[in-house]
Amino acid sequence: xxxxxxxxxxxxxxxxxxxxxxVLVGTLLGDGCLAKHGYYHRLHIKHAAAQRALVNFKYEVxxxxxxxxxxxxxxxxxxxxYPCVQFATRTSPALSEWHxxxxxxxxxxxxxxxxxxxxxxxxxxxxxxxxxxxxxxxxFQTHSxxxxxxxxxxGALNQNFEVATSCRKNKGGMVLYxxxxxxxxxxxxxxxxxxxxFEYKLKPRGLEPRRDCTLAPDExxxxxxxxxxxxxxxxxxxxxxxxxxxxQYSGNSEESNSRVDTLVVPAVxxxx
Numbered sequence: 656x657x658x659x660x661x662x663x664x665x666x667x668x669x670x671x672x673x674x675x676x677x678v679l680v681g682t683l684l685g686d687g688c689l690a691k692h693g694y695y696h697r698l699h700i701k702h703a704a705a706q707r708a709l710v711n712f713k714y715e716v717x718x719x720x721x722x723x724x725x726x727x728x729x730x731x732x733x734x735x736x737y738p739c740v741q742f743a744t745r746t747s748p749a750l751s752e753w754h755x756x757x758x759x760x761x762x763x764x765x766x767x768x769x770x771x772x773x774x775x776x777x778x779x780x781x782x783x784x785x786x787x788x789x790x791x792x793x794x795f796q797t798h799s800x801x802x803x804x805x806x807x808x809x810g811a812l813n814q815n816f817e818v819a820t821s822c823r824k825n826k827g828g829m830v831l832y833x834x835x836x837x838x839x840x841x842x843x844x845x846x847x848x849x850x851x852x853f854e855y856k857l858k859p860r861g862l863e864p865r866r867d868c869t870l871a872p873d874e875x876x877x878x879x880x881x882x883x884x885x886x887x888x889x890x891x892x893x894x895x896x897x898x899x900x901x902x903q904y905s906g907n908s909e910e911s912n913s914r915v916d917t918l919v920v921p922a923v924x925x926x927x
Contacts, residue, residue, distance in 0.1 A: 671749045674776070678716045679753060681777040684795075684808075685784025687713075688763065689754040695746035696754045704738035708852040709783050720744040765804035770811035778816070779848035782841075782856060790861040791835045795820075798828030805829055816844050835859065 671679065679698065683689070689696045698717065702710050704727065714725060721744050729736030744750070756766045766772070785796040797805055805822050808831060812818045818840045820831045833841050842857055849857070 669747065669749055671753075675716055676753075676772070677774045677776040678713060678780050680772045680774070681780025681782075682713065682784060683753070683757045683763065684765070684777070684781040687784070689750055689757065691751075691754075692746050695748050696750040697746045698744045698750055699741070700743070701739055701741035704740050706783075706852075707740055708850050710740045710742070712850060714742060717744050720747060763799060765800055765807045767807065769807050770814050773811045773815055775816070775844050776848050778812070778841075779845040782845055783850060783853045786853075786856045788856050788859055789832065791859050792838060793833045793841065793857060793859065794823070794825070795831040795833075796825075797831050798826065800829075802829060805831060816840065818844065 679687075682698070682700070686700075686702065688699050690699055698720075700710060700713050710725060714721065721742060723742055725740055725742045727738070727740050730739045731737075757763055781795065782793075787794050787796060795808075797808065800808070802822070809820050809822070812820055812831075818833065819837050820833050822829045823832045838857070838859070845857075
């Protein structure tokens with residue numbers, strides 16, 4: 656009987672498939688981490704239970720490297736429990752190779768040659784991990800990376816996909832901002848890979864229908880003689896996207912009002 660074991664074995668993959676590499680890159684830019692366990696490294700995945708679809712997706716992608724079941728638990732934070740789901744792969748020299756690219760002095764970094772590894776699938780996984788709908792665009796929550804590393808990511812997105820971004824201050828760090836003018840490019844890039852449960856991350860809050868708008872009445876019923884004139888005029892108005900000024904987003908370093916969709920919990924003490 657084979658025991659669940661985080662250690663590698665003769666059956667562990669020594670080379671990752673292209674799909675595994677792309678998902679790994681997006682995961683490392685997001686919430687995932689590589690930690691040493693014995694001789695080599697393993698990949699640790701943890702998400703809020705509400706993002707189980709993403710956990711299931713990654714579990715299947717790395718299935719040949721996994722010998723444990725998904726683990727459900729409550730992450731305690733300030734006296735409150737947050738339902739989470741996690742799993743870890745077995746260790747592998749292939750994962751140790753990727754650790755050498757993404758870690759320096761115990762800190763996760765952006766590799767200087769990130770453009771070489773940033774594919775549409777990688778961007779999609781990164782968005783599902785750490786993307787968030789902003790008021791008039793989309794942000795990537797890149798708080799753990801330094802300014803020069805954000806410039807590497809901006810350059811890679813522009814070079815590989817012609818997606819222009821800017822940097823904005825947010826909660827003591829910096830995030831990458833994709834403005835409304837670039838959303839169509841980002842959508843075309845990630846939609847073939849985006850899980851349905853995460854499509855909301857591409858819908859800026861400021862471009863959603865106004866909740867106080869009323870659709871036009873059925874004209875076949877004739878004039879509305881019950882409601883007041885201002886109510887009739889409001890009812891006849893067709894819905895239009897909320898008009899916003901994009902001038903406030905022209906700078907490269909502005910405060911963001913983005914909503915962080917990823918549950919923020921303390922990292923597991925595994926050297927990530």
